[in-house]
Amino acid sequence: MSGASSQPPRPRSGNRRDEAARLAVLHAADDLLAEHGFSALTIEAIARRAGVAKQTIYRWWPSKVEILLDTLIEDSRKRLPVPADNPTADSIRGYVHDFARFLGDDPAGKVLLALIAQAQHDPGTAESFHQRYLAPRRDQERDMLAHGAEDGQISPRLDPDATIDALLGPIVYRALTGSSVPGSLVDTLVDDLLRPRPN
Template identity: 70%
Template structure:
């Protein structure tokens, strides 16, 4: 049989198995974090919960912090995307309400808060958290505000960076202290900080 007429090769299943193991590790990490907290979380426990060898984990990640960062990045992109469409005050308000829900009711939000706390006394975590998660998300959030400003839908009282701090900071603070984030707080922040045009 010639090469041209030979049947196509079957796709290898290794990548599929690797992806299944990777996802199992990510899910195990955020579940165990919620159940036991950051201090009690170990690579050994993650491996047991995920049903993979510890060596498999260390082939892909160097620490539990790296695993949690991958979990946070992946879950944030799925569950809390930064709006990329035409921006109005309502768009920003909905994003902030989603952010509040993410922080207080989602396992991925618990990962974010745990990494934020760990970053306060671990420089390596702080650097990785800033470079891999905070700054890429902040860049998308700045672009969101810039689109709203360009169309006249938003007129912030502060520079965009400070405006984002004023909008998101209170949500994170309340989540860190275990308080709820009421919808009227989000509304008040948007009205006070962004001086929105009528939706």
């Protein structure tokens, strides 16, 4: 990932930053993306909405993609946590339902979809999105499935990566094409791919 000359490649660790200004930038980017879309989102507009100087944003983030990634990482951690401690069949099913709701109803879900779309024709976005968001979350989802299988909660029919793709891929596709994701679809995916064992 490319970054500003003397700054770290990602802005996560800026201890001297004003936290209120940082959050204002993240919220402004989130709101403006939802209102106007990715292509119309500019650093100038984010700075105006957040009430900070454009130069301040460039000191903290090298691009609007990195701002959106910070927004997505923080919001996903709060609103779409991956079940970690002793995941059950019910908690895994709940996670997949929550993922569908996140994409359909949460502003941060629009950020995720915008970054997926942008990554298709921008190699820099694709690399940063994979390194900062997709790979760490995929590791957590893999662990979730592994622990669930070890505890006898689920019996996946595919290898972990194929299972995650088969569970979440149809949900992402429907969200990208503007279709709703019925709960029955989620339940069918979970039942067919994970074969949760009754307690």
